[in-house]
Amino acid sequence: MRSVLRFELQAVCPVTGARAGLLHTAHGVVETPVFMPVGTQAAVKGILPRILESDLDAKIILANTYHLYLRPGHETIRRLGGLHKFMAWPRAILTDSGGFQVFSLSRLRKISEEGVLFRSHLDGDQHLFTPESTIDVQIALGSDIMMVLDECLEYPASHEAARVSMERTLRWARTAYAHYRARCQNEGVVEACACFPIVQGSMFADLRRCCAAELVQLDADGYAIGGLSVGEPRALSLEMTEVTTPILPTDRPRYVMGVGMLEELPEYVARGVDMMDCVLPSRNARNGYLFTSAGPVIIKQTQYKDDPRPVDEACSCYTCREFSRAYLRHLFLAGEMTYSTLATLHNLRRYLDIMREIRQAILVGKFPEYLKSV
């Protein structure tokens, strides 16, 4: 039994295995490969949802189960008609399982076979996330693509610790999936929510392969690769991706969680990845780091004080069409929130434009050349 989610493969690069496709969701079609802007607390920081649509043409965004569970609470969101309505975002939403945030933000976590007991980073209250409960939370949110609960190991970890953790993640995935399927069978309505298991295994190729092979048995709508971007060298993150994707079914989307740097996007795509997300473009924007086709612009630098040029002369976003580097520098130094909006708009546009370029290169059979040129 599968959800409404359907992945249509349009082109595969014969040299690299890079893929272009269409992900049909209950909230519209997503062109892949895709970079998903992050809307942690039911808002992409500084960007109104209508601008995500009109200016960025984002087709899917990510929201965080951990944050929304704690505040305002998934039951509140469910009562108000679900996350799409709550945040006025009519297109697709992917939610993580909260696993990553439990391990990075909360205090006093205690892992057992049942799940993970943790204290909220907001008020210290104790909560339990189980494979079943995180599915329930995401169904209440009305997510288009849910993630199963996984354990995120810090880097480095021993092979033994990674194996024990990966096996628990595997058992949790089976439990979560059984629960998800039971709810789908009992309540047809939740079929709109697809559910991806997550491949773990730290930086050990054998564990990654083993985990992937086991998860494929679930016949899921798509597969995620988690536990990367946790401090390891970037070559290792790419290597772990590379050993995993060949094991995953070609007709399902693959999502690498939490990556990446701008220059890494084509590298992941070259390893058969279809979906990515990262806070980097928006966080860097707020911190004054702007991505351009000619390299980074650190906007606070004195050299931009009287610079009449746009952030990126090759960019056609609102920020670059209407405003100078001098103006952005002024807003940044003055602490004006309009700076964050304009900077985020530009950085996200850059990420999304790069992904559109990549997709186009794959569709026209020029991806190997594209990869060499960047």
Place this chain on the structure above:
Amino acid sequence: MRSVLRFELQAVCPVTGARAGLLHTAHGVVETPVFMPVGTQAAVKGILPRILESDLDAKIILANTYHLYLRPGHETIRRLGGLHKFMAWPRAILTDSGGFQVFSLSRLRKISEEGVLFRSHLDGDQHLFTPESTIDVQIALGSDIMMVLDECLEYPASHEAARVSMERTLRWARTAYAHYRARCQNEGVVEACACFPIVQGSMFADLRRCCAAELVQLDADGYAIGGLSVGEPRALSLEMTEVTTPILPTDRPRYVMGVGMLEELPEYVARGVDMMDCVLPSRNARNGYLFTSAGPVIIKQTQYKDDPRPVDEACSCYTCREFSRAYLRHLFLAGEMTYSTLATLHNLRRYLDIMREIRQAILVGKFPEYLKSV
């Protein structure tokens, strides 16, 4: 000699003297009475200029000479093509003279006949504002409507102190005006900048009348009433306005600086005022105080936790069309900047809608009834 600014009186309420008109500027026509959103540092906090146009249809905004003089500097803005281009705002801009901020923000100010010596609130550097220099700064910004330098007294002040101060403000206004006219005659281009003198006189009707009568001799394009909203009872601010406006020429716009509360807008209009500005709608928005047709909504209150209703059911702004009180409360508590954008958008819309209602009532001859109904 007059600037390009032209005020066209369309209707006057025979009972109250309230006026509806059109203010023709070099950057478009402004329907009066008008409330001007405040863009202190060349940005209306949280609102992109294109949204000021598309959503609020604001025709004129205010910017602060003191702030822009200190950062990024008026010469930087001039080199970049002026304030309109710098902030991508194609419509009219009014700038204050910096007088109010010197007296409220800066340290160690020392007033002399020449001007006011002050230390920047940013870095402690010493600066001198003179009647001439503040005109030069505003011409460099490319303001549509400039203000002359005035002295803002704290409240309360003795009659003697108020008289001495008002007389200096008067001398400064004459000096500023002579300088402004000389620059206009020498450089035709600056004629696009109109210049308003400011009536002072603390809370003494005789001083206000005397100041206004003297300033009328300048045959200015319009007149401002300053030194209000400095802590005095509201009845007194209205009274000072009431004694001043009859002395001002009927064919020139009148601007009361820094007012007011939402419910005061029709009161000022009823006293013959055409233009107002205040940080209240935007600052209150950011602090969680929302104006509605049914009274204030303090958005953090628990009663709104699950409230699916818009902030104001009678409002058609983007915020009220798309989002619930519950969502705004969530964003406010989560510290998301999207909250400030949505809240400011609503509060400014409320202010501008009220002014449009007032204008309409004057045009159709129903302003006395309108005034009674609020």
